[in-house]
Amino acid sequence: MITASPGARITPAPGAPAGDWRQLWREAITDGAELLALLGLPELAAQLPPADAGFALRVPRGFAARMRHGDPRDPLLLQVLPQLAELDQVPGFVADAVGDMAAREAQGVLHKYHGRALLIASGSCAVNCRYCFRRHFPYGEEMAAAGQWRQALEHVRQDATIGELILSGGDPLALSTSKLDELSRGLADIPHVTRLRIHTRLPVVLPERVDDAFGAWLAALPLQKVVVLHANHANEFDAGVDAACARLRQASATLLNQSVLLRGVNDDADALAALSERLFAAGVLPYYLHQLDRVQGAAHFAVDDARALALLDAVRARLPGYLVPKLVREVGGEPSKRPL
Ligand SMILES: *Cc1c(COP(=O)(O)O)cnc(C)c1O
Ligand code: SF4
Secondary structure, three states: OOOOOHHHOOOOOOOOOOOOHHHHHHOOEOOHHHHHHHOOOHHHHHHOOOOOOOOOOOEOHHHHOOOOOOOOOOHHHHHHOOOHHHHOOOOOOEOOOOOHHHHEEEOOEEEEEOOEEEEEEEOOOOOOOOOOHHHHOOHHHOOOOOOOOHHHHHHHHHOOOOOEEEEEEOOHHHOOHHHHHHHHHHHOOOOOOOEEEEEEOHHHHOHHHOOHHHHHHHHHOOOEEEEEEEOOOHHHOOHHHHHHHHHHHHOOEEEEEEEEOOOOOOOOHHHHHHHHHHHHHOOOEEEEEEOOOOEOOOHHHOOOHHHHHHHHHHHHOOOOHHHOOEEEEOOOOOOOOEEO
């Protein structure tokens, strides 16, 4: 094996002006062999599934730069690297694992739980996470942002029980800040909506997205704001992510994190405790630790419930209660996420 020189390490592409998140988005790595070569693991390329297996590799260079060089078990690499195991048909792992198609009420609106409606704001993500339900969701027809949010906002306007609007996806921060501004202007005359929650992985995988314009938009929103980040491992954090979190907090957002329990990535007590500590250092509280959605192609990440509960007990025994996430599973048709 050829040992890569430090010069072969991944750095953001030269010439990209710092803060230009769209350019960084476009420059993401989409070729598995390129990623593996950059990490000094070219021999693993022979184990990649065929490129047309349905859900392409996609990872921003800045996120790849946080992977350990030469480590095929790196917890960030395992989240994004396509595996042959994804092609296995495993009983119980299906395309629409959480009943999203049944909960659809208007274009891009999912209304499953009392008091909060979820808008599928965007079908795009800067990163393709291998465990994600999104690989099977028919986003083409389901985007709330299509048509200036009109249909989605009309649904919210008609239902005064909706106090909280959740932007999800895909990643809602894939939208331009001006598109988000169209939404917030549309919300201005819906007085029963008092909270806006944004579920996003972008501040972690492409922290440049939290730029001046976005910070200004968020700060000016006349609503309570919650941003739920999606980080699964402490190594996903670096100074850029810390800066993005600081900016979100300066815009008066409450910061929470949800993770997915993933075999080989974060299924040990040390990793989970380190994640909680690292989140808090960035000003983020752990919210949910999700049992994996039983999505076709993700079975190799599954951790059984007994182990999951034992892991949480171990975390609880060493961290303050506010750093212990709630272990939940999403079950179609239930009135909330189900605690384990
Ligand atoms: C998960 C989810 C929510 C949010 O649930 P919380 O328990 O409030 O975090 C809301 N709507 C839908 C459709 C969801 O899947
Ligand atoms: S929706 Fe979230 S978990 Fe799924 S690919 Fe996008 S960023 Fe990853």
